[in-house]
Amino acid sequence: MKIFFFIVFIGLLFVMRYQGSVLSTSGSGIISLELADEGEGISIMNKWAITKYGDQSLLQVAHTNTKWDFAFILSYVALMVALSNWQMQREKWLPLNEMLRFNLFVMVVAGMLDVVENFRLLHNFHHSNGIGNYWGTSWLATIKFGLVGLSVLVFVSSWAKSLFKQKAIQ
Numbered sequence: 296m297k298i299f300f301f302i303v304f305i306g307l308l309f310v311m312r313y314q315g316s317v318l319s320t321s322g323s324g325i326i327s328l329e330l331a332d333e334g335e336g337i338s339i340m341n342k343w344a345i346t347k348y349g350d351q352s353l354l355q356v357a358h359t360n361t362k363w364d365f366a367f368i369l370s371y372v373a374l375m376v377a378l379s380n381w382q383m384q385r386e387k388w389l390p391l392n393e394m395l396r397f398n399l400f401v402m403v404v405a406g407m408l409d410v411v412e413n414f415r416l417l418h419n420f421h422h423s424n425g426i427g428n429y430w431g432t433s434w435l436a437t438i439k440f441g442l443v444g445l446s447v448l449v450f451v452s453s454w455a456k457s458l459f460k461q462k463a464i465q
Contacts (some may be wrong), residue, residue, distance in 0.1 A: 375446055
């Protein structure tokens with residue numbers, strides 16, 4: 296199952312990366328918007344609204360990118376939960392095993408924060424002309440990236456430990 300999740304994750308990563316590179320031509324990508332304060336976020340969206348990409352604006356590309364992000368969220372949460380569960384079955388050291396178990400919860404929370412962040416971004420795209428209607432996402436994005444980073448660090452630590460231990464046995 297983890298191979299299926301990995302393939303879906305990689306496919307969606309390519310889609311998200313392509314759209315992100317289109318947005319970055321303006322000087323700011325979607326992650327810049329996620330982490331921006333109110334003034335910077337409004338500035339980025341205003342720049343995207345007037346910058347054309349084919350027959351649409353970059354703001355429309357960002358809107359499409361954010362919709363794709365819902366599938367991407369599901370893929371990265373499912374992948375990390377599957378990988379953490381897989382590694383948890385092999386991890387013998389109790390503290391690291393418990394951290395892998397905690398990863399299951401952490402990734403679900405990170406995914407939920409990412410969903411809320413996306414709804415706030417979609418709201419902002421819809422109300423891009425009204426400064427008073429801007430809903431900030433920087434605190435959500437910061438916590439989300441922190442949780443995902445922690446989860447990846449725990450998994451990679453356990454996985455690397457098991458690889459080194461396997462090489463030592465051989």
